[in-house]
Amino acid sequence: MSTAARTDSMLKEGTFEGKTVLITGGGTGLGRSMGRYLLELGGNLVICGRRGEVVEKTAAELEQETGGHVLAQACDVRDPQQVEALIESAYERFGRVDGLVNNAAGNFICPTERLSYNAFNVVVDIVLKGTYNCTLAMGKRWIADQTPGAMLSITTTYAWTGSGYVVPSAVAKAGVLILTRSLAVEWGKYGIRLNSIAPGPFPTEGAWSRLMPPQLADQFAPEKRIPLKRFGEHQELSILAGDLLADYAAYVTGEVVTIDGGEWLRGAGEFSDLEVVTPEQWDQLQAVMKPKKSDKPQA
Ligand code: HXC
Numbered sequence: 001m002s003t004a005a006r007t008d009s010m011l012k013e014g015t016f017e018g019k020t021v022l023i024t025g026g027g028t029g030l031g032r033s034m035g036r037y038l039l040e041l042g043g044n045l046v047i048c049g050r051r052g053e054v055v056e057k058t059a060a061e062l063e064q065e066t067g068g069h070v071l072a073q074a075c076d077v078r079d080p081q082q083v084e085a086l087i088e089s090a091y092e093r094f095g096r097v098d099g100l101v102n103n104a105a106g107n108f109i110c111p112t113e114r115l116s117y118n119a120f121n122v123v124v125d126i127v128l129k130g131t132y133n134c135t136l137a138m139g140k141r142w143i144a145d146q147t148p149g150a151m152l153s154i155t156t157t158y159a160w161t162g163s164g165y166v167v168p169s170a171v172a173k174a175g176v177l178i179l180t181r182s183l184a185v186e187w188g189k190y191g192i193r194l195n196s197i198a199p200g201p202f203p204t205e206g207a208w209s210r211l212m213p214p215q216l217a218d219q220f221a222p223e224k225r226i227p228l229k230r231f232g233e234h235q236e237l238s239i240l241a242g243d244l245l246a247d248y249a250a251y252v253t254g255e256v257v258t259i260d261g262g263e264w265l266r267g268a269g270e271f272s273d274l275e276v277v278t279p280e281q282w283d284q285l286q287a288v289m290k291p292k293k294s295d296k297p298q299a
């Protein structure tokens with residue numbers, strides 16, 4: 001076994017030297033963590049969010065911490081004109097954009113019958129249409145300029161299983177996954193790669209405040225359902241994002257990589273709850289249930 005820590009970079013120093021990556025929702029949470037990692041690997045970074053003051057503060061902090069260059073701009077991904085203006089600013093500042101991470105999202109838990117039409121729309125508009133707006137604007141630019149590029153969309157594991165109580169998000173993330181697979185085929189001829197990461201739970205203020213209320217913590221205890229018995233660490237996801245954006249993954253497209261400690265498969269497994277059976281209980285059960293050789297008819 002290697003002695004490398006699970007949060008060490010797998011990529012060479014300078015992997016993103018001279019390259020620029022745009023991360024939507026890069027001012028907070030996982031977007032911020034991915035941005036930091038790409039800066040550490042030598043990349044230039046562009047981040048956006050609706051709140052200009054949040055992305056500007058993050059940009060200043062990341063520049064200070066890494067010595068890299070960050071452009072921060074307020075941009076609502078639901079508005080195609082703001083998205084085009086953001087991409088224009090990125091080209092003005094850095095002369096090129098090589099990667100796009102569709103990370104911005106909106107989500108909250110709510111029984112579906114309690115949702116207003118606007119509540120459903122607001123999530124779908126941010127997650128699906130926002131991703132579509134950014135993907136289309138970036139793709140058009142790369143195709144017109146005849147430059148290759150890599151896109152990465154952060155979905156989640158219920159993009160293919162579905163999930164109650166977060167139905168607008170599930171519908172939207174499923175759409176993002178299909179957008180990824182569809183365009184991976186259609187835009188392959190332009191040298192544009194599209195992949196997705198499907199995380200399980202990674203603690204962030206944005207997600208926890210809307211999806212993991214402390215009042216439900218004991219009943220819910222999601223980390224107990226995860227086979228690896230812990231939440232993900234931001235750097236684990238950042239490493240995966242870096243791998244998929246880098247040219248080392250030049251032959252990987254249309255893929256979705258799950259990073260959830262085994263959570264969704266455990267949820268799907270018929271007998272996963274047998275995990276709670278103790279060795280003593282297995283002894284008792286097997287004493288009753290396991291056929292004895294002596295009970296079998298002799299040949
Ligand atoms: C029911 C709600 C609600 C809630 C808002 N609404 N929160 N309905 N339960 N908890 C309704 C409002 O009443 C309103 O409908 C409509 O939704 C829009 O709400 P606003 O507050 O006006 O919208 P806005 O200010 O634009 O905020 C958007 C948001 C908010 C999506 C509602 O949560 C947000 O800004 N989120 C961004 C960050 C985020 O969500 N991060 C978490 C991502 S984690 P009416 O009809 O009253 O007008 C993630 C993890 C996935 O995706 C997987 C985990 C394993």
Ligand code: NAP
Binds near residue numbers: 051
């Ligand atoms: P987060 O910190 O709340 O990140 C969401 C970001 O999106 C915020 O910075 C927010 O900034 C931005 N955003 C929201 N609406 C926007 C809009 N209309 N235009 C531009 N930016 C917008 O949450 P997170 O946990 O890091 O989530 C990041 C990504 O990971 C999301 O795609 C999420 O679905 C996915 N994910 C997270 C988890 C998890 O457990 N954390 C699990 C699975 C998937 P503003 O509010 O300033 O706009």
